[in-house]
Amino acid sequence: MPPELVVTGMGVISAIGQGKAEFSSAMLDGKAAFNVMRRPGRQRDSAYIGAEIREMAFPPGIASQTLRAASLSSQAALVVLQEAWVEARLSDVDPSRIGLVVGGSNIQQRELTQIHDGYRGRSAFLRPTYALSFMDSDLCGFCTAQFGIRGSAYTVGGASASGQLAIIQAAQAVLADQVDVCVALGALMDLSYWECQGLRALGAMGSDRYADDPALACRPFDCDHDGFIFGESCGAVVIESSESSRRRGIKPYAALRGWGVAMDGNRNPEPSLVGETRAIQSALGAALLPPAQIDYVNPHGTGSIVGDETELKALGACGLTDAYLNATKSLIGHGLSAAGTVEVIATLLQMQAGQLHPTRNLENPVDSTFNWVRNKSIDHPIENALTLSMGFGGINTALCWRRM
Amino acid sequence: MTKMELLDLIERHTREILPGLDAHQFVASDRLVDLGANSVDRAEIAMLVQESLGLSVSRVELFKPKNIGELADFFLEKLDAA
Numbered sequence: 311m312p313p314e315l316v317v318t319g320m321g322v323i324s325a326i327g328q329g330k331a332e333f334s335s336a337m338l339d340g341k342a343a344f345n346v347m348r349r350p351g352r353q354r355d356s357a358y359i360g361a362e363i364r365e366m367a368f369p370p371g372i373a374s375q376t377l378r379a380a381s382l383s384s385q386a387a388l389v390v391l392q393e394a395w396v397e398a399r400l401s402d403v404d405p406s407r408i409g410l411v412v413g414g415s416n417i418q419q420r421e422l423t424q425i426h427d428g429y430r431g432r433s434a435f436l437r438p439t440y441a442l443s444f445m446d447s448d449l450c451g452f453c454t455a456q457f458g459i460r461g462s463a464y465t466v467g468g469a470s471a472s473g474q475l476a477i478i479q480a481a482q483a484v485l486a487d488q489v490d491v492c493v494a495l496g497a498l499m500d501l502s503y504w505e506c507q508g509l510r511a512l513g514a515m516g517s518d519r520y521a522d523d524p525a526l527a528c529r530p531f532d533c534d535h536d537g538f539i540f541g542e543s544c545g546a547v548v549i550e551s552s553e554s555s556r557r558r559g560i561k562p563y564a565a566l567r568g569w570g571v572a573m574d575g576n577r578n579p580e581p582s583l584v585g586e587t588r589a590i591q592s593a594l595g596a597a598l599l600p601p602a603q604i605d606y607v608n609p610h611g612t613g614s615i616v617g618d619e620t621e622l623k624a625l626g627a628c629g630l631t632d633a634y635l636n637a638t639k640s641l642i643g644h645g646l647s648a649a650g651t652v653e654v655i656a657t658l659l660q661m662q663a664g665q666l667h668p669t670r671n672l673e674n675p676v677d678s679t680f681n682w683v684r685n686k687s688i689d690h691p692i693e694n695a696l697t698l699s700m701g702f703g704g705i706n707t708a709l710c711w712r713r714m
Numbered sequence: 715m716t717k718m719e720l721l722d723l724i725e726r727h728t729r730e731i732l733p734g735l736d737a738h739q740f741v742a743s744d745r746l747v748d749l750g751a752n753s754v755d756r757a758e759i760a761m762l763v764q765e766s767l768g769l770s771v772s773r774v775e776l777f778k779p780k781n782i783g784e785l786a787d788f789f790l791e792k793l794d795a796a
Contacts, residue, residue: 374733375750435765438757 315481316562316714318491318555319398319548321390322655323498324642325361325541329393334659338687340668342641344524344539349382351420351427354503359516359524361541361643376456381421381443384452386498386544387412391453394546399558400491405460409489412449413476414497414647415467423502449497461489465497469701470610472496473545473650474709478569480549491550496651498544506540514538514579514702516613529671530611530637531618531682538612541643545651563658567694567710568596574704581617585706586624590696593708594628599694601629604710606666606690608657608697611637612644621698622677634690636683640670650699654709661692661713715767715793720786727762728782731755742783763789769796 322329325343326336347353347360366385368377369392377385395401400408422444429436442448450463462483468475473496480492501509509515516537520527528539555562570592574585594601607630609621625631638656645652660666666683675682695711725740732750746756760776763785771792779785 375731375755378731378733379754432765434770435761438761439754442754 312485313551313553315484315549315566316552316555317547317564317566317658318550318560318562319394319400320563320655320658321393321546322544322652323363323366323386323390324543324645324652325363326642328367328389330655330659334663337638337641337656337659337667338663338665340641340670340685340687342525342528342670344528344643346524349420351424351502352506356503356506357518357521358506358510359520359527359539361539363542379439380452381418382500383417383498383544384449387449387453387495388456390544390546391457391493391495394493394548395457398491398548398560400457400548402558403491405458407461407490408459409461409480409483409492410450410453410459410463410495411476411479411483411492412446412463412465412495412497413468413472413651414499415446415465415472417446417497417499417647418443419505420500420502423504446497449495453495468705468707469703470644470646470649471699471701471705471707472647473645473652474654474697474699474707475571476651477547477549477566477654477709478571478707481566481569484549484551490554491548494547494549494651496545496645496648498542498648499646501540512579514614515540526671528613528640528643530613530640530669531622531675532672533674533676535613535615535618537614538639538644541639541645543642543645543648543652545648545655547651547654562714564661564711565714567599567712568593569710570596570708572706574706576704579702581620581700582704582706583620583623583627585704586621586698586700587627589706589708590624590628590630590698593696593710597710597712599710602632604630604633604694604696606657606660606692606695607633607635608638608653608695609635610698610700611639613639617700618676622680625680630696631679632681633696634666634681634683636667636669637672638667640672641667650697650707654697657695657697657711661695661711664689664691666690715790717786717790720789721782723766724759724763724782724785727759727766730762731758740782742786743781745781767793769793
């Protein structure tokens with residue numbers, strides 16, 4: 311019998327709040343923070359809408375030297391890891407038995423673009439730290455140095471499913487006894503105007519239709535959706551066995567009962583009903599749960615016309631039409647690499663609160679037969695939850711969570 | 715450019731890379747490593763000085779100066795030669 315895997319610590323930051331308390335309260339109030347993005351390097355003759363983190367509060371004791379040399383993605387990783395680390399009391403764990411999995415690839419494009427633009431024509435003066443920071447694995451070095459992690463640390467990429475893939479990889483590292491505790495980090499995807507333009511050109515990012523009213527732009531599962539709206543976020547989730555958590559006397563948030571990963575064999579962005587169904591069914595199968603016992607689904611739900619429709623069809627095909635459904639991206643936008651991790655945190659915080667958050671801008675659901683949480687939060691004690699992510703290149707992931 | 719001006723320049727960029735040095739009074743015998751600069755910090759400081767001077771030198775040559783006074787002398791020589 312494999313050990314039961316549990317979550318013992320979480321840390322989160324998004325445009326609606328830093329830290330679980332602020333994030334959870336904003337989420338349950340249905341707050342959002344969409345606007346024309348203002349971070350340097352996000353716009354070039356454009357007015358892309360998104361949800362940006364305004365200010366970050368850093369833990370005391372972090373040297374200003376450390377922060378100066380840290381990218382936005384590294385800074386976000388630092389604050390969420392610190393929150394999860396303290397909560398899970400990882401200082402009491404042998405550092406050589408702690409691992410880190412960073413979910414995401416090519417996550418620091420805006421920082422790189424700023425450097426390329428700044429040193430064009432005078433590359434002789436390029437700052438030497440560029441040689442470190444252009445690699446995503448810089449986050450592994452940065453975080454292991456800050457927290458003294460001595461087990462393993464590496465990155466995994468699965469486009470917008472990277473955050474869930476990191477959790478799955480962390481779970482597998484614990485199951486394989488490579489480490490006792492593994493932290494999954496959904497890294498902050500720092501888009502530059504190039505990626506925004508590319509995603510817009512591909513038809514994935516929402517249009518300028520709501521340029522005059524950015525609060526209305528992000529509308530997963532609503533008939534007026536026309537693509538995802540970006541949102542900066544980052545999350546950390548601590549995975550270990552329940553036995554390991556008991557040794558430190560920590561009460562876990564939930565048990566990770568099962569997961570599924572399925573590839574469509576498709577390089578393109580199109581979703582696949584077959585692939586999504588396979589991922590969901592394998593997660594339910596691993597969790598030994600019939601679909602009727604899932605009482606809450608946190609869907610991928612980006613606001614993509616074909617993506618939203620396909621996901622609802624997959625839920626229907628898997629017999630998940632009675633579970634409550636909302637869309638976390640309607641509040642915080644699409645964090646891309648971070649989304650899978652941050653939405654798991656949103657799910658477990660709802661489980662803890664006994665409440666489900668509203669879905670903003672869900673005026674006319676594309677399918678009204680589902681059990682939507684619409685314009686206000688509702689009381690509901692989640693027993694078994696399913697969280698879903700899909701990514702470009704035909705990746706589908708599903709995670710099954712049980713209240714403890 | 716005088717040696718004093720070069721020392722001021724090195725000091726300014728060192729403070730930029732090592733923001734914790736606010737209270738420190740710089741002297742020519744200061745060694746960057748003793749001020750808390752690791753190898754990457756030292757490379758960054760040297761590059762910022764080169765950028766300010768509009769002068770590019772090889773990384774290997776930068777290993778020779780042992781303190782910021784010698785670093786200032788090194789850059790003065792390079793400026794004279796340029």
